[in-house]
Amino acid sequence: MDEELLKKKLFTERPSFHGRTSAIRNWKLADDVLHWLDKNVRRNQRTLETGCGYSTIIFALKGTRHTVISPIFEEHQRIREWCDANEIDLPNVEFKLARSEDLLPALKPEPLDLVLIDGWHALPAPFLDWFFTAKRLVINGYVLVDDTQLKTPRILHDFLEAEQGRWELVARFKRTDIFRKISRDVFIGEWYTQPYCAKNRLRILMRTKFVAVVKLFPPLYRACKAVRNRMLGNNRELK
Numbered sequence: 512m513d514e515e516l517l518k519k520k521l522f523t524e525r526p527s528f529h530g531r532t533s534a535i536r537n538w539k540l541a542d543d544v545l546h547w548l549d550k551n552v553r554r555n556q557r558t559l560e561t562g563c564g565y566s567t568i569i570f571a572l573k574g575t576r577h578t579v580i581s582p583i584f585e586e587h588q589r590i591r592e593w594c595d596a597n598e599i600d601l602p603n604v605e606f607k608l609a610r611s612e613d614l615l616p617a618l619k620p621e622p623l624d625l626v627l628i629d630g631w632h633a634l635p636a637p638f639l640d641w642f643f644t645a646k647r648l649v650i651n652g653y654v655l656v657d658d659t660q661l662k663t664p665r666i667l668h669d670f671l672e673a674e675q676g677r678w679e680l681v682a683r684f685k686r687t688d689i690f691r692k693i694s695r696d697v698f699i700g701e702w703y704t705q706p707y708c709a710k711n712r713l714r715i716l717m718r719t720k721f722v723a724v725v726k727l728f729p730p731l732y733r734a735c736k737a738v739r740n741r742m743l744g745n746n747r748e749l750k
Contacts, residue, residue: 514572517597518549521568528564528589535589539565540629540657544687549573551653557623561611561630561640562657563590571604580607580614581630612636615643623647628664629657637667645697652692653681660686673707674698 522545527537539545545565552558554574560566563581567590570577581587587606594601607614611630626644628637641654648654659668671678671690677697682689702708726732 517572517599518569520597521565526589526593528586528593529583531583531585541684541687543684544655544657544689545569547682547684547689552625556625557621558625558627559623559644560627562627563587563606564629566627566629567604568594568599571599571601574603575625577604578607578618579604580609580611582608582610584608611643612639615640620647622649623652624649625653625655627655627657628667629655632658632661632663634663637664641667641671645692648692648697650692650695653689654678654692655687655689657687659688670705670707673705675706 522542525537527535529538530536540548548566548569552570552573552575556573556575558570558575559578559580560570561580563579563586567577567579571594579587587608591601591606593599623644626640626648628640628644630636630640637656641656645654654671656664656668656671659665668688672680672688677692677694677699678690679693680688681691698705
């Protein structure tokens with residue numbers, strides 16, 4: 512079947528690949544992100560994703576040298592079965608049945624053109640997925656951070672957006688953001704020299720100075736402390 516017809520069939524049928532046998536779900540990338548991949552990924556590029564789903568099929572159709580890292584066998588099997596039923600060959604798709612935080616440090620350090628971070632979303636998994644792939648990403652390669660409506664991927668997004676001169680935000684969707692690597696340095700310096708961390712450091716410094724000034728006026732200090740304790744629902748003191 513023609514590639515365009517296969518993509519149309521995928522979007523029309525909306526097969527569910529995710530979850531174990533007892534509860535199958537459809538946690539796919541948004542259609543606009545899948546269309547972005549379709550337009551920007553080229554044959555024989557080296558791509559990697561943590562997690563799997565419709566994106567895996569798009570990578571297969573585009574003919575990239577693709578690595579899928581996911582610990583759920585049933586998800587791999589459903590994708591393979593859908594591809595077999597629709598005569599989609601998977602010679603360049605390598606399924607790795609593992610947790611990304613265990614596997615990524617042990618993979619050969621081959622260059623990558625694109626990385627999709629869409630696996631385990633609990634802290635610190637997205638950071639580890641990025642950390643162990645960022646150095647392998649070529650200059651002008653892409654990293655896609657999915658589910659930025661969740662806190663952990665959002666922090667990764669905020670960090671990369673602050674790293675101007677190293678990462679460039681090139682596309683923003685409802686819950687997925689796409690960055691281009693524009694420097695060999697994936698980040699710089701100590702925590703206090705990184706823009707994202709320095710911003711938080713400034714906030715802490717300003718808060719400390721504010722409290723020091725408020726303490727010069729005991730009635731105001733006690734009022735602020737009482738308001739804060741009510742907001743927190745405890746008796747911790749303002750320090």
